[in-house]
Amino acid sequence: MSYPALATRxxxxxxxxxxxxxxxxxxxAANGARVALLARRTGRIDALAAEIAATGGQALAVTADITDxxxxxxxxxxxxxxxxxxxxxxxxxxxxxxxPLADGRIDEWTRMIDTNLTGALRIVRAFTADLTExxxxxxxxxxxxxxxxxxxxxxxxxxxxxxxxxxxxxLSTALRTEFGPRDVRVSAIEPGLTDTELRxxxxxxxxxxxxxxxxxxxxxxxxxxxxxxIAYTASRPRHVNLRHxxxxxxxxx
Numbered sequence: 001m002s003y004p005a006l007a008t009r010x011x012x013x014x015x016x017x018x019x020x021x022x023x024x025x026x027x028x029a030a031n032g033a034r035v036a037l038l039a040r041r042t043g044r045i046d047a048l049a050a051e052i053a054a055t056g057g058q059a060l061a062v063t064a065d066i067t068d069x070x071x072x073x074x075x076x077x078x079x080x081x082x083x084x085x086x087x088x089x090x091x092x093x094x095x096x097x098x099x100p101l102a103d104g105r106i107d108e109w110t111r112m113i114d115t116n117l118t119g120a121l122r123i124v125r126a127f128t129a130d131l132t133e134x135x136x137x138x139x140x141x142x143x144x145x146x147x148x149x150x151x152x153x154x155x156x157x158x159x160x161x162x163x164x165x166x167x168x169x170x171l172s173t174a175l176r177t178e179f180g181p182r183d184v185r186v187s188a189i190e191p192g193l194t195d196t197e198l199r200x201x202x203x204x205x206x207x208x209x210x211x212x213x214x215x216x217x218x219x220x221x222x223x224x225x226x227x228x229x230i231a232y233t234a235s236r237p238r239h240v241n242l243r244h245x246x247x248x249x250x251x252x253x
Contacts, residue, residue, distance in 0.1 A: 001228050003235040007032030009140070010086045011234075012079060014066055014123055015093030017044035019196030020146060023227035024090055029057030031231065036079040036086070038064040038123075039093070066093050066119030067111075076126040087134035088234055089127045091120040091168075092146040096198040098158045098207045109160045116164035120145060120171070135183035140238045143179065144230055145172045147190045149246060157207055165190075169244070176243060185241040187233050192248035194221040218251045 011028050015021035017039035025035045029052045037045040037059055045061040052059035060082050064075035079086060095115045097108040124143065134141040150158060151165040172188035179186050193214060202208045226247065233242045 001027060001231065003031045003231050005235040006231060009033040009088045010083050011088035011090065012036045012038060012086050012127060013090045013092060014038045016048065017041040020223045020226045021092040022048055023223035024092065024230050025059065026052065027227045027231050029059055034058040034083050036060045036062055036083060038062050038075055040065050066122055067114040069122060072122045072126050085130035085133055086127055087131065087139055088142045089123060089131065090144045090230060091123050093119060095201055096161050098161065098202045099204050100157050101159050112160050112164050117167045120168055131184045132182050141184040142234045143184065144187045144189060144233060147188050149190050149192045149248065151190055187242055188244050189229060190246045191221060191226050192252045193218055194226060196223055218249050221247065221249050
C-alpha cells in the first residue's frame with residue numbers, strides 16, 4: 001500500500017504497542033513518515049521502533065500513559081525534542097471492558113472514560129498547537145480519532161464503552177467546527193469487528209465467550225485494514241476531509 005503524500009509527515013500514534021496502532025505506525029513509516037510511538041508497554045514499542053528502523057523507517061518509542069497528564073506532557077516534550085512539531089495525530093489508544101451496568105464496576109467505567117475520552121482529549125491538547133501551526137504554514141494537518149461502531153450501535157452489557165465511543169465521535173464532530181476553519185482536518189473512523197487485543201480486556205467469562213462466538217462466526221477485519229484506511233484518509237489532498245467513516249466486515253454490514 002503506497003501513499004507518497006505521507007513521506008513528509010510527522011505523526012504521533014497512541015496505543016502503538018499492538019493492534020491498530022502498531023499496524024498504522026508500520027504503514028506510515030513504510031511510506032516515509034516519521035512516527036512517534038506512544039504506549040505504556042515500553043518493551044513492545046521499543047521492539048516496534050527497532051523493527052521499523054531495520055526496514056529503513058523512522059520511529060521513536062515514547063512510553064506514555066494517556067490517563068496521566070504529566071506522562072502526556074513528558075511524551076509531548078520527547079516528541080518535540082526529537083522530531084519538532086507534528087502534523088498528523090492518531091488517537092487510537094482505547095480499552096473495551098464489558099459487564100452489566102448493574103454490577104456497578106466503577107473501576108471499569110473510570111478506566112474507559114479516562115482512556116477512551118479524557119485520554120484522547122489530553123493528546124488533542126498536547127498537539128493542537130502543532131496542527132494549527134502546520135496548517136498555518138500551508139501544510140496538511142490531521143487529527144484522526146479511532147472510534148467504534150459502538151458509538152451508534154447498542155450492545156448489551158457494553159453501555160459505558162458505547163458511551164465513551166459515542167463521545168469520541170461527537171468530539172470529532174465538534175472539533176471540526178473549531179479546527180476546520182483553521183484548515184486542520186478532523187476524522188473519525190469507526191471500525192466494526194476487528195481482530196485486536198481489545199477482546200482480551202474483558203474479565204466476564206460469559207461475555208468473553210459471547211464475543212468469541214462472534215469472532216468465530218464472522219470473518220473479521222484485521223488491524224492492517226484499519227491502518228490502510230487511516231493512511232488513505234491522511235493522504236488525501238489538503239482540501240479534502242474524510243470526516244466520518246464506518247468500516248465493517250462484509251458479513252457484519
